[in-house]
Amino acid sequence: MQKKGFKFMWLMVTAMIVCFLTAGAISGKETKDDMCIPMGDIELKAPDSVESIRPSVRFPHSSHFDYSCKQCHHTWDGSEQVQGCMTSGCHDLDQAPKKVKGAKSDDDIQYYKNAYHAQCIGCHKNIKAKNKEIELSVSVMKPKLMKTGPTGCIQCHEE
Template sequence: MRKIGIGILCLLTVIMIGSPFVVAQDDSETKYQGSDGALCIPMGTFTIGPPEAVTPLRSLVDFPHSRHFSYSCTKCHHKWDGESKLKNCTTSGCHDQVNVPEKPLKDGKYTAEAIKYYKYAYHNQCRDCHRDLKNKKDRFTNSTSTSDQTFPETIPTGCVECHPKS
């Protein structure tokens, strides 16, 4: 359903480049274990696709994982306890539904039930964060503020920016 593009960088290297997630903890050896038991977090680009049962209408989505490490890990891995092996977003019982929910919105937001539909989960996370940030950037650019706040060059918000035409 997804594969790791560039590969895996292990904890030692992560410390050297000063990734914000590395906090001095005595038991750090037991954390962030890959399937082979090594201490790894994927630094490369994931290709995110739908669950196997779905034939995608759009191209798959590239997700540069480490470009997002200025956020806390649990911003996205919101069920993670910081200890256990990480689960996929589409793990059974999480965002694994493949049928479009009937009444997905309440007060303009996806309901807890609707967010189990994998597409709404991703759009809710990925797209909404990008959109909020882009709105903020636009407001800032159009304002007369003299603060030195900076924003990323590109923040994909349009369909084709995330699902490129193949």
């Protein structure tokens, strides 16, 4: 927790935080470190170096726990601390990279905004598309529509 403490200044967890020992601590290795899982809402903000255009985004972390942790924390090994998305070497570009001819400007996933948009909007849109298929299907035994999250700008970047 200690080495991660500063991170929570901008994470601004508004609800409970649940902590447990990581595998390292359980097996008595040197990494005696708790991992704390923010429950409830996490505020997702642009890095300090960015003058943001849009308001920050409320992310209800625990509404997403039907998914595997690794669905989002895709580099997590299951025993070490979960790293933030903008950790150095990950989605740590704070500006859109220069456009390469032929490539779409939202291709570069190292740019934090593209990473968030691809993951958050991508999944919500996928579910919407599947629901649309269900709605349009003529079958008698239609499965129930799935819950999904926002895909519109101001639904996420709320004032």
